[in-house]
Amino acid sequence: MFEKIENIEGALVYHGNMHNRIYFTDADNIDLNVFVPKIKALAKQRNYEKILGRAQESAKGLLQSNGFKVEAKIPGLYNGKTDGYFLADFVSEKRHVNDEKSLKTIESVKTIALAANKPQTDAHFSIPANTTIRKLDSDDFPLLEELHKKAYKYHPNQIKDAAYFSRLQQLNHSFYGLFENNELLVSTILDIHENESNMEIVDFVTHPDYRGQNLSYFLVQDIKEQMKATGCKTVYAMVRATSYGLNITFSKHGFIFAGTLTNNCMVRNTMESMNVWYFKNE
Structure with a gap:
C-alpha cells in the first residue's frame, strides 16, 4: 500500500x-x-x-x-x-535544510503567486469544449489507477492503486475527474471533514500529455462551487512550493497563503516542500 x-x-x-x-x-x-x-x-x-x-x-x-x-x-x-x-x-x-537554489525558487514561486491573487468574486471561466467534470465512484478506481501509472511511469513506488483508493473512500474521501471525450485527464481527491466544516484537496494527477495546460484550474473552480453547495466553510491544499503553475492557480482562485511545510513529501524522485493555501466560504 x-x-x-x-x-x-x-x-x-x-x-x-x-x-x-x-x-x-x-x-x-x-x-x-x-x-x-x-x-x-x-x-x-x-x-x-x-x-x-x-x-x-x-x-x-x-x-x-x-x-x-x-x-x-x-x-x-x-x-x-x-x-x-x-x-x-x-x-x-x-x-x-534546503539548498540555496531551492530556497530561491520557493521564494520566487511565492512572490509571483501572491502577485496573481484575485478576489473571491473572480469571473467564472467556461470549461473547454468536449470537457466534463464528474464525481468518481469505486467503478472508476481502475481508471484512477491507470492515470497514476501514466503520470508516475518512471516512479512506480508512487503509484496509488485501487486498493488504496478504496481505503481512502472508507475514510470519507471523495474523488473527482476531468474528462475529455470520456478520457480521464486530471483527477483530484478531497478529504472531507464534515464535523470540522472543512476539506482538503489531497492531490492532483494530470495525464503526462496534458501537463502545462492548467486543466486543474477547472477542477478547483468546480470544488469551490461544491463547497458553497455543501456549506463547507474552508477548503485547503498543499502544493509543491517549487511549482509555479499550481501555486498561481490557487492564488488566482482567491486562495490565501498559509505557510510552507519544509521538505514535506517525495514527489517523483525529489523531496519537496509544500505551500499551504486556503479558501474561506464567507
Whole structure:
C-alpha cells in the first residue's frame, strides 16, 4: 500500500517510507500526553525523519513543548471559528535544510503567486469544449489507477492503486475527474471533514500529455462551487512550493497563503516542500 493508515490513540496517522514521514490528523480530542510519545517512538523505530500534525489552537502549546514548530496557520479552519495549525517535529535535522537554489525558487514561486491573487468574486471561466467534470465512484478506481501509472511511469513506488483508493473512500474521501471525450485527464481527491466544516484537496494527477495546460484550474473552480453547495466553510491544499503553475492557480482562485511545510513529501524522485493555501466560504 502507498502509505500505511492507522488509528493511534484516536488520531488518524499516515506513515511510510515513501515520504519517510508521519502525518497525523484528528488529534484534537485525544490525550496528547499519551499520543505524542507513541508517534515519536514510531518515528524512531522506522527511522522517519519528520512528524507533521494538523491540530487546533488548544493542542498547539503542548505540541510546541514537545519540540513541534508551527509551519502553517489557517484561521478558522475548524468550523469557521477555531484556528488550525500544521506543526512539524524534525526528527532528523538534515530534513529541515534546503539548498540555496531551492530556497530561491520557493521564494520566487511565492512572490509571483501572491502577485496573481484575485478576489473571491473572480469571473467564472467556461470549461473547454468536449470537457466534463464528474464525481468518481469505486467503478472508476481502475481508471484512477491507470492515470497514476501514466503520470508516475518512471516512479512506480508512487503509484496509488485501487486498493488504496478504496481505503481512502472508507475514510470519507471523495474523488473527482476531468474528462475529455470520456478520457480521464486530471483527477483530484478531497478529504472531507464534515464535523470540522472543512476539506482538503489531497492531490492532483494530470495525464503526462496534458501537463502545462492548467486543466486543474477547472477542477478547483468546480470544488469551490461544491463547497458553497455543501456549506463547507474552508477548503485547503498543499502544493509543491517549487511549482509555479499550481501555486498561481490557487492564488488566482482567491486562495490565501498559509505557510510552507519544509521538505514535506517525495514527489517523483525529489523531496519537496509544500505551500499551504486556503479558501474561506464567507
